Amino acid sequence: MVIVSSGASYGIRKTFSFVSGATIGFTLLLLFIGLGFYKVIDLYPSILKYLAIAGSIFIMYMGYFLASSKPELDIKKEKQPTFIQGFLLQWLNPKAWIACVAGVSLFSVPNDNGVFLTFSFIYFVVCYFSLLAWSVLGSKVTIFLNSEFRLKAFNILMGGLLMVTACFLLYSQFI
16 A cells, blocks of 8 residues: 555655565565574464564554545655665565465475575565556556545545554454
């Protein structure tokens, strides 16, 4: 949702650094978990539960912030998302951690990192292209955001989707 909003607000070119940060951040998180941290998670699986709870609260806050933002048509004055923000967002995102743990469990072979490294490279490429596609979608949606009412509705929809995602993550921790 952040990439769609950034694409809508700043265009593809100015969103590229955020996309790069998110892609590289996710890939390094995948490598971090796959090349050793999964052992800590195996010993202390509650780490993922606490991360999911904290991350869900953070995502809910982001959703609320986006949904309640003022619908200003001249939003290009604001600072665009940065590489570092995209990078750090992945390390704070519980869905990213869960996806990495799932990928590691499916594509790692004891004492042979070849399959896992191949998976990581493929994931890097697919992640880059999919996030770029979201920024393209965001840049194209600006055609429809030519009034404050439509922009407010878009912000509420994107923020609401983030909050629903966060609620689902929280709910999944307690069932």
